Amino acid sequence: MPKSITRTYSRYNRDAVALLGLLIREARNERKLTAQELADRAGISRGLLQRIEKGNLKCEIGAVFEVATIVGVKLFDVNESAMTKYLHQTKEKLTLLPKYVRKKTKTVRDDF
Amino acid sequence: MPKSITRTYSRYNRDAVALLGLLIREARNERKLTAQELADRAGISRGLLQRIEKGNLKCEIGAVFEVATIVGVKLFDVNESAMTKYLHQTKEKLTLLPKYVRKKTKTVRDDF
DNA sequence: ATTGAATGATCCATATATAGTCCATATGGT
DNA sequence: ACCATATGGACTATATATGGATCATTCAAT
Numbered sequence: 511m512p513k514s515i516t517r518t519y520s521r522y523n524r525d526a527v528a529l530l531g532l533l534i535r536e537a538r539n540e541r542k543l544t545a546q547e548l549a550d551r552a553g554i555s556r557g558l559l560q561r562i563e564k565g566n567l568k569c570e571i572g573a574v575f576e577v578a579t580i581v582g583v584k585l586f587d588v589n590e591s592a593m594t595k596y597l598h599q600t601k602e603k604l605t606l607l608p609k610y611v612r613k614k615t616k617t618v619r620d621d622f
Numbered sequence: 623m624p625k626s627i628t629r630t631y632s633r634y635n636r637d638a639v640a641l642l643g644l645l646i647r648e649a650r651n652e653r654k655l656t657a658q659e660l661a662d663r664a665g666i667s668r669g670l671l672q673r674i675e676k677g678n679l680k681c682e683i684g685a686v687f688e689v690a691t692i693v694g695v696k697l698f699d700v701n702e703s704a705m706t707k708y709l710h711q712t713k714e715k716l717t718l719l720p721k722y723v724r725k726k727t728k729t730v731r732d733d734f
Numbered sequence: 735a736t737t738g739a740a741t742g743a744t745c746c747a748t749a750t751a752t753a754g755t756c757c758a759t760a761t762g763g764t
Numbered sequence: 765a766c767c768a769t770a771t772g773g774a775c776t777a778t779a780t781a782t783g784g785a786t787c788a789t790t791c792a793a794t
Contacts, residue, residue, distance in 0.1 A: 522702045523687040529709045544723045555783045572679025575635040590634045597641045610770045611656045667753045722740050
């Protein structure tokens with residue numbers, strides 16, 4: 511990040527991540543886990559868990575997903591095997607499609 | 623991150639993020655956007671978009687969600703207003719619940 | 735009411751994610 | 765086949781997210 515960047519996020523995504531954080535918080539309480547306990551299980555610090563539960567948009571997606579999974583918050587509504595299967599399907603599908611996006615609007619031949 | 627950390631991620635989450643990346647890639651191709659164009663629209667670098675499309679788990683969640691939204695990949699199956707509404711509902715619900723998780727198993731009185 | 739634990743908030747040091755650049759390769763259109 | 769360009773990987777510098785510690789506050793159980 512050479513040049514100091516201030517990102518803008520859409521309201522939808524701010525809400526989405528905030529909601530995800532709240533759902534995690536709710537699920538953690540339901541399961542009677544302290545912040546420290548959940549953080550330990552997820553292999554992250556309590557501070558990071560705090561930021562996740564607050565809906566901080568700059569947390570790494572892997573950490574957020576791990577925490578969510580541990581407390582049972584479903585991200586996509588698919589189980590593990592279905593997820594893997596869907597992943598492979600999508601991967602295969604992509605190999606069949608064009609790999610590059612071509613923008614060069616074909617040069618109009620007006621050289622006559 | 624003082625102490626060098628090597629995180630472990632569940633297979634489910636690795637697959638989930640990988641899938642998300644592929645879906646983004648697919649949607650980008652469908653919309654005939656080059657990586658640079660999409661990166662510009664999302665306010666991120668092309669390199670970061672590459673990592674996102676590859677399913678890198680250490681990308682910030684805000685950037686991933688922004689890109690997904692731009693190309694039309696739905697994270698949750700709710701529209702904007704429903705999302706905001708749901709967010710508020712969950713927020714309210716949380717205020718009614720206990721705020722701390724108590725672990726101290728009540729000390730058994732055996733002092734007789 | 736008391737009290738101990740859980741949480742919120744701040745600060746610092748450092749590991750690292752990111753932006754930006756360059757170059758090599760692959761690819762689709764001609 | 766040719767060619768213009770999109771993509772994939774490096775690499776570097778720097779902004780910053782994170783871990784860890786500390787302190788204040790708030791709550792729940794007694």
